[in-house]
Amino acid sequence: MKRYWKYIKPYLPAFICGPLLMIVEVIGEVLLPKFMANIINIGAANQDVPYIITMGIVMVVTALLMMAGGIGGAYFAAKAAISFAADIRKDTFEKVQKFSFANLDQYNTGSLVTRLTNDVTQVQNLINMALRMMLRAPGMLIGALIMAFMMNRELAAVILVVIPILVILIGIVIKTAFPRFTIMQKKLDTLNSTIQEMLTNVRVIKSFVRGDYEEEKFSRANEDLKKSSLSAFNVVILNMPIMMLMMNLTTLGVVWFGGKQILVGRMPVGDLTAFTTYIVQILMSLMMLAIVLLQSSRAMASLHRITEVLDARIDLTDENSAQKDKRVENGTVEFKDVSFRYYKENKEPVLSHINFKIDSGKILGIIGSTGSGKTTLVQMIPRLYDPDEGEVLVDGVNVKEYSLEHLREGVGMVLQKNVLFSGTIRENLMWGDENASEEEVEKAAAAAQAGFVRDFTEGYETELGQGGVNVSGGQKQRLCIARALLKKPKILILDDSTSAVDTATEAKIRESFSGLLKETTKIIIAQRITSVMEADEILVLDEGEIVGKGTHEELLKTCEAYQEIYYSQMDKEASGQ
């Protein structure tokens, strides 16, 4: 409860007014049957018309007050629940934003979407319902019980027999439903992940004609969700018939015993009418409590999933960032005995004892077979992951000594799987620098050989589809490079980011780098040797280890792995592949 106090506190008046106003409704509900009984017992029995009219007016006023209480209570309950949900959703979203890459690896996107939407809605529904029922249901239960006992003790005893039976039955239903709701939310996760993956990659699916397979995958997830939902709701639906049966049996019992009492003149007729209404109220309030408890068993599973995200330990922290005013100035990069594993329990590291240093303004090429750890290595520079052992230094200082904001400001990275966002080309480029002038945008685009934008009818105002679908792969890569260049980074990392660009254009990009980015340290990961040949130093990676280090000429003489890559690529070129 303490944990959620911060979401309740700002809306405390609504959290209090909601249940309190519902009390008005309860008082009315408990009094109305009594007024009715009076009309029958006194007004009708004595044919006292003025009494009947007065009681009628009292009943109308009570009903109006009840309506006002009901509307007010429902309004405040909804306000409190919706505001609570919006705030907790905001915090969960902000937490996900702070997630390190390692945290993101643990959750799939679909699950995070479910937690931020459906799970939060479940909690919102529970709060809304609980605020309306928390005083109303017990109030009605107690009020109706008191009235019933005051009217006729013997008859009221019938209810006391029924209540424990009902409580046990409701308990069984809830206990059975809870684990089923947990499973249901998990299945919903799977379905959301499937839909999300399918929609994101719909083009690949179509090009591989995998529509049927994906449809089957979707149907399976959908069917699983259907089964788990049915299994949960099959239990829940039992609730209502059980309640109704108990209510009808009790009413029957009351009418039976009450009827006998009326026959021997120990009870007025009006009391029996009121009594049956109280029975209905008592059982209705129990039913309301059962529904709240059932909803809570579902919402608790959801709340647990939200809390899991809120409490997730972010292993890559930005501690004391306000005190860290250091910024990247030169762009020298050094790795000192760096080792890393994605899964800490794995024996084999993904990077093992990496040592190298690259001075400011130089070009470092990284080459190696797929999966050799190139991307992992460069991701340590802007702290997308932290090394398990060793340290990464920028300008001679451990990267952890910079605030994440300052460090990442100094490092421009064009990721292997880079994306553009929906919006204009200009808006996308200005991600790099939101205050960039027209001239700066043009300059960065020119350096990245993205001059093709000028040929578009709308130029920089061309709207990009989601993920930049309406530009070619090579054009997308060049726009991503331009975006990184606008950041004017001290360190520029290009992770296989010219793979879709033809070699002539790639050479032009490299050329403009050596003119424009003299001061910037450039780290280029590439599959093609021609992309890194002119680098000041090239690292050759193999299974997470550096197996060669030097210039192109040096490596050709000394590094077997490099020779292999070089000659295989030269052979291919010679044979025209």
Ligand SMILES: Nc1ncnc2c1ncn2[C@@H]1O[C@H](COP(=O)(O)OP(=O)(O)OP(=O)(O)O)[C@@H](O)[C@H]1O
């Ligand atoms: N997020 C991740 N979680 C777990 N393992 C990962 C993750 N990313 C990469 N790996 C593993 O780490 C190893 C190195 O991957 P990395 O992406 O660094 O290689 P790479 O040399 O850049 O490959 P490529 O040239 O294909 O891009 C691979 O075995 C890969 O399976």
